[in-house]
Amino acid sequence: DSGVTQTPKHLITATGQRVTLRCSPRSGDLSVYWYQQSLDQGLQFLIQYYNGEERAKGNILERFSAQQFPDLHSELNLSSLELGDSALYFCASSSGQGGWETQYFGPGTRLLVL
Amino acid sequence: EDKVVQSPLSLVVHEGDTVTLNCSYEVTNFRSLLWYKQEKKAPTFLFMLTSSGIEKKSGRLSSILDKKELFSILNITATQTGDSAVYLCAVFDSGGSNYKLTFGKGTLLTVNP
Numbered sequence: 001d002s003g004v005t006q007t008p009k010h011l012i013t014a015t016g017q018r019v020t021l022r023c024s025p026r027s028g029d030l031s032v033y034w035y036q037q038s039l040d041q042g043l044q045f046l047i048q049y050y051n052g053e054e055r056a057k058g059n060i061l062e063r064f065s066a067q068q069f070p071d072l073h074s075e076l077n078l079s080s081l082e083l084g085d086s087a088l089y090f091c092a093s094s095s096g097q098g099g100w101e102t103q104y105f106g107p108g109t110r111l112l113v114l
Numbered sequence: 115e116d117k118v119v120q121s122p123l124s125l126v127v128h129e130g131d132t133v134t135l136n137c138s139y140e141v142t143n144f145r146s147l148l149w150y151k152q153e154k155k156a157p158t159f160l161f162m163l164t165s166s167g168i169e170k171k172s173g174r175l176s177s178i179l180d181k182k183e184l185f186s187i188l189n190i191t192a193t194q195t196g197d198s199a200v201y202l203c204a205v206f207d208s209g210g211s212n213y214k215l216t217f218g219k220g221t222l223l224t225v226n227p
Contacts (some may be wrong), residue, residue, distance in 0.1 A: 043157070043202060043217040058214055083217065090156055105156035 004106035025093030137203030
């Protein structure tokens with residue numbers, strides 16, 4: 001158990017809908033990272049937040065957005081969902097701003113878009 | 115565009131065998147290379163490599179980086195069924211203020227008893 005929690009575990013929704021994925025980092029960790037893992041694209045970095053501010057951006061679509069709240073939990077919002085958005089979404093956390101090398105991954109949220 | 119290529123894509127061995135997994139990369143501003151093990155759930159961190167020629171070792175696993183030839187290898191000796199997993203290689207690119215972590219597609223290792 002990494003100490004990172006993600007909810008929900010599974011999510012099934014329809015095309016065109018909007019969903020919110022939630023992540024609680026390990027106690028004391030200020031950085032939160034979001035990743036998408038699909039069969040065809042593999043694991044892809046989406047976005048990083050550090051202490052409430054966006055710090056780095058990866059392959060995140062414009063239909064997706066994220067934020068980190070004052071209590072350091074983070075939410076990833078996916079809108080206008082398409083079939084291709086079906087994937088496993090991981091959140092990870094680390095203690096420092098540049099702590100990429102020591103990220104702890106949560107168990108993931110499996111999203112299925114029908 | 116940053117690129118990370120792992121080989122082989124899949125590997126099946128018997129317990130006790132030694133395996134070598136490969137990762138080659140092309141990135142603009144290399145900072146580090148990371149290896150992860152992913153079983154059924156989330157990836158877990160194995161190694162971080164930043165300097166060429168320095169072997170990192172943890173039990174039966176070891177890894178080394180060659181920054182001149184732009185590749186890394188992950189060795190697993192005396193494999194066990196518990197080593198069965200997808201092994202992911204990722205390269206951290208830190209060009210200016212834009213950080214990026216690019217993953218390879220992974221190598222699926224199956225260790226049969």
